[in-house]
Amino acid sequence: MPAPTTSTGSNRALEANRARALTEQADRCSVMLEAILAALRSPRLGDRAARQAATEVATNTLVELRTWTIEHRAAVVEPVTGAFERLRRDLGPLLRYGELDVQFVEPPANGRALPGEVAHAARAIVRNAVLTFADAGQARRVRIEWGCDGLNLLVGIRDDGAGDIDAHDDSLRPIVEQVSHLDGTMRVASTPGWGTEMNITIPLDPPEPALDGSDLTDREREIMRQVASGARNREIADEIGVSEHTVKFHVSKLLRRTGTRNRAELAALLH
Template identity: 60%
Template sequence: MPAEPTTASTAARDLLGEHAQTVAEQATRHALTLESILAVLRSSRLDATAARTEAIEVASAALIGLRTATDQQRSSLLEPVTHAFTRLRDDLRPLVRFGELDVQFIEPPASGRALPGDVARAARTIVRTAVLALIDAGTARRVRIQWDCDGRNLLVEVRDDGDGMLDAHDDAIRPIAERVAALDGHLRVSSTPTWGSQIDITIPLDAPAFSGTIDDQQDLTERERDVLRLVVTGAANQEIAHTLNISINTAKYHVANLLRKFGARSRAELAALSR
């Protein structure tokens, strides 16, 4: 029978998981900031002086956000769903004003249940990642973002008018799928050629029961055990794929499954549990 984790090991696990989540969310936010600055500088609606002023404002706001991000992410307070959605809209505002993508926001009901801090942050990161993926694809001109809450789950919908070729196994969707799986949520992608694609995401508001350890008797395939051993060493997806002679998409798929099976929020937490 596995030993109960000590207070010190539990704290270390939580810190590792929180650090990994912070790094991932900040990376997405920085990418969005850079895309926004580029959109401002490339805009044909602004002259050089106005573009410089707007770019400075975007960069300044991002710098302020960076300085406070760690404190915000450590907070465990509930966040009203409308407030969480407004923060997302504020994140995307520079891109909406000066980019080529027309972003429409469908406000969630004000009566929706307040979101746990980690769910609100994850949902914003997921949507930001999806919007950046659509920009990279370059086929969509309009995207609609909608949030709702059914009392137990946050429901996120991202719909575009692109070429309708998006698939759940695309590389652009993999980071989103992995994050949704880590939250014990569900993701569905539906596409119609020439009409566009829709991403539907369901994120539980209440975290699943956490076992606190990984039992060797858990129902793992041999391949999943191989992947888990490499995750523990800190190997990235590309290194896992090379070592096991599998595709990087397959490696990402196995990591996402492991996160889901054990209720871990990050690779660091999964590794800490295994140890």
């Protein structure tokens, strides 16, 4: 008897899940490396204490990564409070030895459980935002708040940095792509000298996107071809004679429609 075949749609879903798992682990490794650097650079720790702290961070993170891998295989939904507590643990090493003072505003205990994909993406979004603020070197305080209105996860992140970050900043591109992938919305408001505030809304029941090129414009087809070839936004803009922001808009739209979360997944899907 011939072996059962797997549909193209199932293969795509499997590959997308694997890519999300790899991205989640990459984000955790980024936080670990930032925490190690924070410990080694901390003026409060001597050389020996800094090395011990860095070793502790690496060891604990490796254990957490193994635990997460096991849990991820079975996770379908996560209580909103549990997902938020995991975020707090993820950021713990960075906050322990870094200079940022982070305030966590707990979500309602009776909030609706989050689909696994939404919970993972929301944690990655917050981690990326905190790392962006930390890299800028201006912020001293960050406030993180999660809420739920029954239909959407509401994420608020605010810092007291220089207030010079906007929605088109390259450092926010991974966040923009993640929010776009989940059909969410993102608003960034910065006030010079007062800081930056991000407000993100992520649907808890995002529609299943599908690839359908029948109604794409000629420009969108050309941008898809360029992305598949590995061209970056600036190269695409120069090639087809549009602004880089126009290319970013079309790429975000294509990510939503194809169900991919970044350019690498989109290029792989097109190939």
